[in-house]
Amino acid sequence: MNDVTHSITVAAPPEAVYAIISDTSRWPVNFQPTVHVEQLDHDGTSERFRIWALAGDEVKTWTSRRELDPEALRITFRQEVSQPPIAAMSGSWDIKPAPGGGCELVLGHSYRAVRDDPADLAWIAEVTDRNSRTELANIKALAESSEAREELWIDFEDTVVVAGEVSDVYDFLYRAKQWPDRLPHVSRMDLTESRPGVQIMEMDTVTADGSRHTTKSVRICFPDERIVYKQTVVPPLMTAHTGVWTVAAVRGGVSVTSQHTVAIRPEAVAGVLGESATVADAREFARTALSTNSRITLEHAKAFAEGPSDRSAV
Template sequence: MNDVQHTIAVAAAPQTVYDLLADATAWPVHFRPTVHVERLEEDGADERIRIWAVAGDEIKSWTSHRRRDPGSLRIDFRQEVSQPPIAAMSGAWVLRGLDDGVTEVVLEHSYRAVGDDPQHLAWIAEVTDRNSRAELANLKELAEQAADRSELVLTFEDTVVVDGRISDVYDFLYRAQQWPDRLPHVARMDLTEDEPGVQIMEMDTITADGAMHTTKSVRVCFADERIVYKQIVVPPLMTAHTGEWRVTAVRGGTAVTSQHTVAIRPEAVPGILGEGATVAEAREFARTALSGNSRITLEHAKAYAEGTTAGSQV
């Protein structure tokens, strides 16, 4: 095994830092490399989670076992199913309170490459170093701004009920490569799906005032159930944007929901919304823009599914 440590000092209480690490399902909003986390099992201090994350130019997924120990401010992890070129990976988050309210955070990794191949080892070392530094920097920023974080993060959703089948609604959302022909606000879509159910999409969107902006997202698709995503290239107003398209059976057809979670970048607010603009105004601006586009997509998904059900393709 190859052992490596990364350390950072955080101007926050150890419990504040620990709480950010303990809830893995919130990592996509907190940590830039993390796309999505599914909690598979939980039994007291132990949990099994599946993680999708950006690793270099690729999207990797693995299943990990974690043991959380709030008493000793430590979280141990071990990948149960690693993706090549990683043969095995384990480690720990270890926190120690220092003087003046500072917390030392140590992120430990032990790893082995498939076949102990030197090129594979070099790739793992480079990605582990890059992601560890990014995660620790994110953690420091989050913990030191914890008091203001509740104002910066918002979650909202929109729902429509479709007189149609779940499979047809899901099909419209899944086949995003066809959105430029189906949605008026999508001007361009480049979509790749090298691994079934994991999509990388770059999209040009036309805003209400006629401007155009480009976003890049990773989507993880759960057939006929939901599509979760994270923007890995976000508009300047945000530090993070995650979301979910969810389809469920209800009386009268299918409920389809668009959910967004957004983290506002406060220092960008004056330059985008004008001097004197507040975070509250930025929250409303982001909600109005994202909800507007989502509702357009929901209404077109509704028309598509109801048209399909009636026997005519929309």
């Protein structure tokens, strides 16, 4: 095994740091490399989850088990199912209270490469170093601004009911490569799917005032159920944006929901919305813009699924 340690000093209570690390449901918004987390088991002290995360320019997925010890301010982890070139990886988060207040956060990794290949070991070392430094910086920023954090977050959703089939609605959302021909606010789409169900997309959208902006996202697709995504290139007003498209059979057809979680970048508010703008204004602006585009997509998905059964020409 190869061992490596990273650490950072945090001017915040140890318990606040522990709370950020222990809550995996918030990792996609809190941690830049994390795309999506599916919790498999959780009994309060032990948990298993599957995670999708960026490793360089690739999306990797693995299953991990964690043991949580809030009294000792320690969380250990071990990958149960790793993805090549990683053969095995384990480690720990240790939070050490500082005498004068605050704490030191230490992140340790032990890993092994498939066949101990030197090139693979170098790749793992580089990715582990980059992601560890990014995650520690994210945690430091979040813990040191915890009082304002809730004000910066927005969670909202839009839903329509479609008189159609789940498979047709899901197909419309899944085949995003066709969105420039199907959606008025999408002017360009560059989508790749290197392996089934994992899509990387770069999209140009047009706002109501005619301006364009480019976003880049990773999408994890669960057929005929949902598509979760994370924007890896976000508009200047945001630090993070994740979402889920969910389709489910209900009485009368299909319920289709677009759910968003957004974190506002407070230092960008004045530059984007004007000197007198507040975080509350930014929250409303982001919600309106995203909800407008989501509802347009939902209505077009509805029209598609409720349209002619022969869509070969669409």
